[in-house]
Amino acid sequence: MIIGAGMAGLTAANRLVQAASNECFDLVVVEASNRIGGRIFTSEFGGDRIELGATWIHGIGGSPVYKIAERIGSLESEKPWERMDGFPEDPIVKAEGGLTVDSSIVQSISRLYKTLMDVAQAKPLPDSQETQIAMDAVELAPRNEDGKLSIGAFVRQGLESFWGDQENDPEPAYLSNGNAFTANRKLLEEGVFSIHESTERTYTSADSLLDLDFEAEKEYREFPGEQITIAKGYSTVLKSLASVLPAGTIQFGKKVEKIEWTDSGETYSETPVHLHFEDGSVMDADHVILTVSLGVLKAGTGQGSIKGKPQALFHPPLPSCKVNAISKLGFGVVNKLFLEIDPLDADGLYPSLNFIFSEFGNSQKSEETKHKVPWWMRKTISLCPIYRESHVLLAWFAGEEALELERLSEEEIVKGISDTLASFGLRAGANVTDGKEKRDGQVAEAEKINGVFRHVLRSRWGFDPLFRGSYSYVAVGSSGQDIDRLAEPLPKRATSQQNHCNIFTPPLQLLFAGEATHRTHYSTTHGAHFSGLREANRLLQHYGWTNLEPL
Secondary structure: OEEOOOHHHHHHHHHHHHHHOOOOOOOOEEEOOOOOOOOOOEEEEOOEEEEOOOOOEOOOOOOHHHHHHHHOOOOOOOOOEOOOOOOOOOOEEEEOOOEEOOHHHHHHHHHHHHHHHHHHOOOOOOOOHHHHHHHHHHHHOOOOOOOOOEHHHHHHHHHHHHHHHOOOOOOOEEEEOOEEEEOOHHHHHHHHHHHHHHHHHHHHOOOOHHHEEOHHHHHOOOOOOOOEOOOOOOHHHHHHHHOOOOOOOEEEOOOEEEEEOOOOOOOOOOOOEEEEEOOOOEEEEOOEEEOOOHHHHHHHOOOOOOOOOOOOOEEOOOOHHHHHHHHHOEEEOEEEEEEEEEEOOOOOOOOOEEEEOOOOOOOOOOHHHHOOOOHHHOOOOEEEEOOOOOOEEEEEEEHHHHHHHHHOOHHHHHHHHHHHHHHOOOOOOOEEEOOOOOOOOOOOOEEEOOEEEEEEEEOOOOOOOOOOOOEEEOEEOEOHHHHHHHHOOEOOOOEEEEOOOEEEEOOOOEEEOOHHHOOOOOOOHHHHHHHHHHHHHHHHHHOOOOOOOOO
16 A cells, blocks of 8 residues: 555556556555645646646756656647746846845855855865865854754855955945945845855755754755756656556545554554544555655654644554654745736736845835835745746745745735835836946836736645645754665564564565655655655565666
8 A cells, every 4th residue: 555646656656566567466545635746736827837846857867757757748838837948047136125236246156155055065166265165164164062064054154254255345336226325245245145045945945054964965966967847747747657557546535544553562463554544444454655744754753743733643653763763854844926917018028036135135225114024025035937928926935934925815925025026126117127237327228027916826835734844854963864764664574573472573564755765865756756666666576576677
């Protein structure tokens, strides 16, 4: 039995059916919701195809997701789709009050941040000032009381060292809404740096970069090549995996409330695992592949949850080493906000904007302006069309801000976005410079944000009891070993106990899959895919299949 019809679950089911031709396994996939996909959820909004969950193929070189999408013809579509033109290039960086940040500052700080993360990920780097700063930061950055270094402490030390190496150049003058004034370069540099930090939060789902373990970053692996979205939608990959399953294999609306398994020394009937569902039904199984999120595992092992009182999922409880791994690993929330804007003219194009908020922006703005921006917007890095000509705008949220986005009404969201734009001098019809401002009184080229927001759509992964968050990360105090412990099946081998009688404990009752169980590709769909193959192969090998393709 497989719990969950997301990437890991459907990959495992596909592998078992393809390899064993259903000769060995009486296979059932139970899914709590009414759809397949899990944290993959393709939808439509404003006439465009969008992704409410997983969005990117992170590197096409070697990605199994790319290979599937290519094979089934999902990489091309006549219908427009999210990020069909790739990542936005050269977004306009605006500070509160309307200042457009000079490109030289953006490029310098962006180069520094990239070098810092390349060092954290143990990538080879050429000799440069930024590389030396990053190497020094490893030694200088403060560690916690256990001697552990976080990504947040490391990158901030890098910025401090960068400032220490700078010469005392005079503060440059910039134009803001046509009026010249002197801006604090250091504050602007910190603002650009904070954009990259907030971007990292959406990459990792961590509420703070201080939560991310520095040493574990070296183990994370990326595929080479271009990063792309799937033209016909990520969900087509899941549909392809499910297409080989016999009719009736997937049972929807089956939310598991309790998993009874047989620990060492216990007796059992014909099957060692009993699954109790919310609808009152019970199913028995010899083997169960669990592909639920780490958030659900945390709640199910009594460690608390985002919403509601946690309930014990496993009976008997999981071994302490497994529970400790679940507890120490991080699991956060990332949400996406889509807004459809109704243009006042048919040819209106909307710029890609990056934001520097008050504490890093124009120190001359008034308190009245400062308080217009709601707190949940202040770590949002950008607002941009999902592709160049689209009238659908997108913003990303992580951590506490992502959870707050789920609580707000649509009216509160629209007001918060509108007030934020106003604080940047971007009221409806106001000009947004394209980064080519002229200095000597020449007129700047401009684009306009021109129109009103009409519709809102956001993802809600945090408060959804079927997920309780978005994806995993290695938190400070945990390590890749905890991921390996999470991935270990229970029991790994058959055991017996000799007292007055022989008691046999069957092996491989509970197998664990999902992105959080892959040591080098956690947080990704391809990591989930690999984990599903791993657990399916584990069962196949247990039953004598030996000629299996390597992962």
